[in-house]
Amino acid sequence: MKFFVTAVNTEVGKTFVTASLLRAFLQSGRTAIALKPVQTGCEMSGGRLVAPDVSEYAKVNAYSDIAPIYAFKFPASPHYSASLEHREIKTDEILKFIDAHSAQREITLIEGAGGIFVPLNSHESFLDVMRAVDAPIVLVCKNELGAINSALCSVYVLRSHGLKIAALVLNFTDEKDEICVSNAAYLKSKLKGIPVISLRKFQKDDFAAAARSFENFIASLNFNDPSQMDAGAANLNETAAIALDAAQRGQKDANLDENSKNSDACFALDTAQVCEQDGEIKSSHVAPPLMSASNTGPIDLNFDAKHLWHPYTSATHPLKAHGVLRAEGNKIYTTQGALIDGMSSWWCAVQGYGSETLNAAATAQMKEFSHVMFGGLTHAPAVNLGKKLLSMLPQFDRIFYADSGSVAVEVALKAAICYQQNVSPKKNKILTVRGGYHGDTFGAMSVCDPVTGMHSLFSGILARQIFAPRPSCRFDAPFDPSSTDKISKIFKENKDEIAAIIIEPIVQGAGGMWFYHPKFLDRLRELCDEANAVLIFDEIATGFWRTGRVFAYEYCSAAPDIICIGKALSGGFMSFAAVLTNEKIAHGVSRNGGVLMHGPTFMANPLACAVSLKNLEILCAQDTAQKVAQIHSDLQEGLRGCRSLDGVADVRTLGAIGVVEMKEAVDVEALQEFFVKRGVWIRPFGKNIYLMPPFITPRSDTQALCEAIRDAVKLKIYKG
Numbered sequence: 001m002k003f004f005v006t007a008v009n010t011e012v013g014k015t016f017v018t019a020s021l022l023r024a025f026l027q028s029g030r031t032a033i034a035l036k037p038v039q040t041g042c043e044m045s046g047g048r049l050v051a052p053d054v055s056e057y058a059k060v061n062a063y064s065d066i067a068p069i070y071a072f073k074f075p076a077s078p079h080y081s082a083s084l085e086h087r088e089i090k091t092d093e094i095l096k097f098i099d100a101h102s103a104q105r106e107i108t109l110i111e112g113a114g115g116i117f118v119p120l121n122s123h124e125s126f127l128d129v130m131r132a133v134d135a136p137i138v139l140v141c142k143n144e145l146g147a148i149n150s151a152l153c154s155v156y157v158l159r160s161h162g163l164k165i166a167a168l169v170l171n172f173t174d175e176k177d178e179i180c181v182s183n184a185a186y187l188k189s190k191l192k193g194i195p196v197i198s199l200r201k202f203q204k205d206d207f208a209a210a211a212r213s214f215e216n217f218i219a220s221l222n223f224n225d226p227s228q229m230d231a232g233a234a235n236l237n238e239t240a241a242i243a244l245d246a247a248q249r250g251q252k253d254a255n256l257d258e259n260s261k262n263s264d265a266c267f268a269l270d271t272a273q274v275c276e277q278d279g280e281i282k283s284s285h286v287a288p289p290l291m292s293a294s295n296t297g298p299i300d301l302n303f304d305a306k307h308l309w310h311p312y313t314s315a316t317h318p319l320k321a322h323g324v325l326r327a328e329g330n331k332i333y334t335t336q337g338a339l340i341d342g343m344s345s346w347w348c349a350v351q352g353y354g355s356e357t358l359n360a361a362a363t364a365q366m367k368e369f370s371h372v373m374f375g376g377l378t379h380a381p382a383v384n385l386g387k388k389l390l391s392m393l394p395q396f397d398r399i400f401y402a403d404s405g406s407v408a409v410e411v412a413l414k415a416a417i418c419y420q421q422n423v424s425p426k427k428n429k430i431l432t433v434r435g436g437y438h439g440d441t442f443g444a445m446s447v448c449d450p451v452t453g454m455h456s457l458f459s460g461i462l463a464r465q466i467f468a469p470r471p472s473c474r475f476d477a478p479f480d481p482s483s484t485d486k487i488s489k490i491f492k493e494n495k496d497e498i499a500a501i502i503i504e505p506i507v508q509g510a511g512g513m514w515f516y517h518p519k520f521l522d523r524l525r526e527l528c529d530e531a532n533a534v535l536i537f538d539e540i541a542t543g544f545w546r547t548g549r550v551f552a553y554e555y556c557s558a559a560p561d562i563i564c565i566g567k568a569l570s571g572g573f574m575s576f577a578a579v580l581t582n583e584k585i586a587h588g589v590s591r592n593g594g595v596l597m598h599g600p601t602f603m604a605n606p607l608a609c610a611v612s613l614k615n616l617e618i619l620c621a622q623d624t625a626q627k628v629a630q631i632h633s634d635l636q637e638g639l640r641g642c643r644s645l646d647g648v649a650d651v652r653t654l655g656a657i658g659v660v661e662m663k664e665a666v667d668v669e670a671l672q673e674f675f676v677k678r679g680v681w682i683r684p685f686g687k688n689i690y691l692m693p694p695f696i697t698p699r700s701d702t703q704a705l706c707e708a709i710r711d712a713v714k715l716k717i718y719k720g
């Protein structure tokens with residue numbers, strides 16, 4: 001849906017109104033953009049013409065930082081400013097510009113320049129553009145002496161040209177000034193078909209407070225049937241006559257009201273709600289709570305900052321958190337606008353957000369039952385998901401459903417230890433490599449990298465495990481057999497104690513985004529076979545196509561005894577994970593009446609099972625490998641240019657993962673804010689600025705993500 005913002009004159013605050021209205025639409029959860037096709041009075045800065053109004057929009061929404069198609073230096077009527085630069089404005093080009101930029105948005109606000117008859121060239125004015133666009137008009141008027149006349153003249157002209165008026169905005173209304181108050185009252189009574197919205201004089205940049213004045217207006221719009229907005233076109237001459245009558249014959253109010261009611265349909269607006277806007281004038285400068293589209297209530301960011309713990313943050317000095325209104329496809333809609341997701345919400349949202357198929361799977365299961373205990377009971381979702389998992393992982397035999405990745409790692413470690421207790425009871429240590437990440441619970445933490453896993457914080461409580469160096473041979477380098485010497489030596493020295501080896505195959509994720517050679521894993525298999533240790537692969541991050549194969553360990557010849565899966569398992573829908581063991585482990589654990597002593601309350605949650613099954617069905621049915629390969633080549637192409645930039649240590653890509661490793665730790669907050677302004681969601685950690693977009697990401701968005709990283713590095717944002 002488009003709106004054309006015009007005014008009764010220049011200098012009445014049209015740009016402020018446009019930016020505030022833009023913000024109000026974004027807050028209501030819509031994707032919105034503001035465009036200014038023609039701007040005079042531009043200034044040279046950094047080698048290009050900067051349009052002042054567009055800069056205002058960009059404060060509200062990064063996406064609206066779109067240069068006008070016609071930008072001129074001299075501040076005058078466009079036809080004249082253009083002539084000074086020996087140029088001519090073509091309305092066709094303006095229309096193409098509007099079409100190109102409004103395509104992907106639910107709401108496009110188009111701001112004119114000056115008023116209705118402002119000339120663009122020798123024979124056309126903005127009225128011609130408005131008629132061609134044929135969008136409802138938001139008419140801005142300064143509430144001062146003379147406002148009634150100028151507003152009614154403009155309304156009359158617009159209506160008589162078949163244009164519908166979505167709203168009249170009386171800007172700079174002073175509720176203590178009797179002229180302002182009587183202007184508003186008079187215009188309201190005469191223009192019953194049009195919502196009249198009074199905005200007081202707001203401080204510059206206080207878009208948030210102004211946006212609040214548009215909330216009722218937006219709530220009353222009929223988005224489901226935008227054609228309604230055009231339905232009254234035939235009545236418009238009549239409507240125009242009414243407007244004229246209204247100005248001429250104030251005494252026939254009752255009659256006017258009747259006629260207006262008939263013509264109201266063409267505005268598709270519930271005027272009862274929006275005509276009561278004067279109350280808003282009294283609101284103070286305090287920014288309103290941000291409203292969420294789904295009516296789940298306001299997002300009280302102050303409460304969040306004061307009382308909610310976020311991951312790995314200080315309770316007293318938290319990093320900024322952005323309020324999310326909704327998420328759909330590969331976009332996260334925050335109160336600041338749409339963000340292209342480069343994180344898949346920490347590896348999990350491979351299908352993007354709001355998948356109707358996944359939602360339907362959850363809803364269908366919810367109608368039956370959303371949960372029952374798994375002790376002594378079972379159900380179709382658990383069984384059917386189990387069948388699907390075994391078909392994808394045929395070398396495994398038993399499945400343990402866990403409620404999160406960390407719990408899955410605990411269960412895998414427990415299973416390995418329980419197995420050894422029945423086979424070689426002295427073995428109770430776990431061998432792993434540095435640079436790993438396996439979760440945040442105590443058992444999982446004990447096998448995380450001792451430095452980034454903060455073992456020093458918990459020394460004395462954490463189980464002491466055995467660490468080998470990080471696998472040194474790169475994934476894309478020829479294999480260096482000596483790269484396994486150290487771990488082989490450590491293994492042999494401790495083989496009587498080592499119950500299991502746990503490792504993230506191929507990609508070390510949260511421990512450093514490092515990709516290593518598959519042959520390293522083959523060597524671990526040999527070591528485990530020689531000494532009957534259990535080999536555990538933690539594929540919680542890598543599983544389900546992320547690395548380009550369905551599971552990362554498909555790059556090597558070895559298979560583990562136990563595999564942990566999670567994250568993308570439920571397609572990002574909810575927390576869920578699983579541990580699969582082979583027959584040998586299952587039998588070993590259960591020898592002599594042994595049992596696996598673990599049983600989460602929400603084990604095999606039916607909703608999680610049903611959604612995960614549907615997710616796997618979709619991923620298997622589509623050409624997921626091809627999609628990931630495309631993302632990979634776009635990441636390769638898009639990040640390649642970073643290699644030569646200052647401060648960059650390494651650039652690497654694998655599957656749908658792209659990493660720019662810096663020489664030093666980066667300023668996360670500065671980068672995050674830069675990225676949000678750019679309309680992308682990228683959250684770096686340590687030295688790594690990295691991408692793992694949802695598999696549904698369109699190519700242009702992958703490119704935009706890469707470009708944002710390139711610019712952030714070029715501009716040295718990472719230095720803070």
Ligand SMILES: *Cc1c(COP(=O)(O)O)cnc(C)c1O
Nearest residue numbers: 404405406437438439509540541
């Ligand atoms: C994320 C992750 C975990 C922990 O999963 P949670 O669901 O966050 O508990 C474990 N291992 C690896 C490799 C992970 O990436």
